[in-house]
Amino acid sequence: MNSDELKDTVKVVRNWLVEARDNVLRKIDSRLKVDTKSGRSDLVTNIDRANEQFFVSKIRQFDPEAKILGEEGFGDQVDNIDGRIWIVDPIDGTMNFVKQRNHFAMMISLYIDGQGVLGFIMDVINNELLYGGPEYGVYLNSTKIDEVKNTNLSDGLIGLSGPLVINDNFHMQDIAQTSLGMRIYGSAGIDMISVFKGELIGYISYLKPWDFGAGKIFAETLxxxxxxxxxxxxxxxxxxxxxxxxxxxHRDILTIVKK
Known part of the structure; x- marks a missing residue:
């Protein structure tokens, strides 16, 4: 992608996210239709589904040859990384959305032949949008993020998955105790925004492509x-x-994980 194509794509996707945010906020106090997927804590709502259908429709119009991998299944069956792939998480942190109406995000990323090109994470309630990529730079709203301080585990807060800590998978309790404290936000997008803002020194959870697609691009860029x-x-x-x-x-955590 040349610079003009990048700028055009960023502008278009930011507009999608603004429109999607408005749609979500208009419906946020309505009665939700909530279903379970893999278990009682793995939820999907009518708004998750409507939001993904909205993004899929926009991507089909803007980039008709691309493949789309969406959490709720309205995209394509994607089994290889060839070509252009858009990855969509319409509501990240659905349990938070259902129970709190807060602490949830929307995430979109674009990969070409397995290489991250652009990522977008929107904190819906706080109206914070993290976006960019290796050839564009990373921005939080209109402010460019040039670097994140290279802090040790013992000098910072870390975002962790509650189940991993409870079950002490991968010595997660030692990781928490070595840090200055753990935070559990319940949304990969919200945690990752906090990492890239320098509020957390890291984040650990079981994630799927729509959970980490945008964050992977930001990590590699920064x-x-x-x-x-x-x-x-x-x-x-x-x-x-x-x-x-x-x-x-990362070095400190791997030392604990591998002990």
């Missing part, structure tokens, strides 16, 4: 590390426990 929990390369279509952290915190 010099942070996003890998599997044991430090291996994270494939675009992977569904694994994921570790996002500053380089120093």
């Amino acid at each position: 010099g942070l590390k996003m890998t599997t929990i044991d430090g291996q390369q994270l494939g675009v279509l992977s569904s694994k426990p994921v570790l996002l952290a500053t380089e120093n915190a």
Whole structure:
């Protein structure tokens, strides 16, 4: 993509997200239709589905040859990373959305032949949009983020998955105790915005492509590390426990994970 194509794509996707946010806020106090997927804590609502259908429709019009991987299944069956792939999470943190009407995000990312091109994470309630990529830069609303301080695990707060901590998977309790404190937000998008703003030094959770697609692009652009929990390369279509952290915190965490 040349610079003009990047600018045009950023402008178009930002407009989609503004419109989608308005749609969600208009319906947020309405009675939701809530269904379960894999279990009682894995929810989907009529607004998740409507939002994904909205994004899929917009992407089909804007980039008709591309494949679309969406959490709720309104896109394509994507089994390889060839070509242009849009990855969509229409409501990230659905439990928060249902129970709190807060702390949830919308996420979109674009990959071409497995390489991250552009990512977008919108904190819906706070109206914060993190967007960009390696050839564009990363911005929070209109402010460019040039770097994230390379903080050690022991000097920062870390975002963790509640179930991983409760079950002490991968020595997660030691990781929490080594940090200055853990935070559990219940939304990958909200956690990752906090990492890229420098509020958290890392985030660990079991994630699927729509959960980490945008964050992976930002991490690679800003010099942070996003890998599997044991430090291996994270494939675009992977569904694994994921570790996002500053380089120093990433090193510290792997030492604990592998002990």
